Amino acid sequence: xxxxxxxxxxxxxxxxxxxxxxxxxPRLEVKSQAKSTNAxxxxxxxxxxxxxxxxxxxxxxxTSSDTAxxxxxxxxxxxxxxVTVYKPxxxxxxxxxxxxxxxFDLDEKDSRLDMDPRVTxxxxxxxxxxxxxxxxxxxxxxxxxxx
Numbered sequence: 001x002x003x004x005x006x007x008x009x010x011x012x013x014x015x016x017x018x019x020x021x022x023x024x025x026p027r028l029e030v031k032s033q034a035k036s037t038n039a040x041x042x043x044x045x046x047x048x049x050x051x052x053x054x055x056x057x058x059x060x061x062x063t064s065s066d067t068a069x070x071x072x073x074x075x076x077x078x079x080x081x082x083v084t085v086y087k088p089x090x091x092x093x094x095x096x097x098x099x100x101x102x103x104f105d106l107d108e109k110d111s112r113l114d115m116d117p118r119v120t121x122x123x124x125x126x127x128x129x130x131x132x133x134x135x136x137x138x139x140x141x142x143x144x145x146x147x
Contacts, residue, residue, distance in 0.1 A: 025054035025097050042067040053097030055124075056081045073133040080126045080144055083119060092119075092141065094127060104129065104139065111137040118143050 033047045043066045050059035057080040064073045079102045085093035093103045104127065106113050119125055124144040131137050 026052075027098075028052040040068060051096075051098060056097035058096050058098070058100065058102060071133070075131045077129045078126065081124065083121050083123050083125055086119065086121050089113070092127070094125060102127075106139060108137065110135055111139065113139050113141075115139075115141040116143045 028051070030048070030050045033045065035043065035045050037043050044063065045065075046061065046063045048059065048061045050057060057078060059078045061076045062073070063075075065071065079094050079096065081094040081096040081102070083092060084095045084101060085091070085103075090107055091103065091105055093101050095101050105111075106115075116125075119141055126142050126144045128140045129137060130139075
């Protein structure tokens, strides 16, 4: 009887430990490059790198084009994660599932900010930053619905 009680207690302890074990978040890393040439001889190259861990995302897309009007380059950065630092109209820091912090200045020259007023520390957000070849930036920050 004593061995049976010990086995039951050991089984309960093992189940409790297994239930408390940290579950690994799904991780998806993608790198791609696309090149195209239009009828006029203009060439465009688009390179994308993204890392999705759980419901968070860090993605960068760069596009460069050689056209009859010259060279153009643009970059889009998208981050989905939790706000860890927020200084209104100054800066924001977002933590993603790979434990990386992504910092953004919100008051740089030649920048425009479109931000959801509900953003606070602890809020899950999506930040999209677009930069053009002239250095102008547009930053859009929205509250991300729970996934």
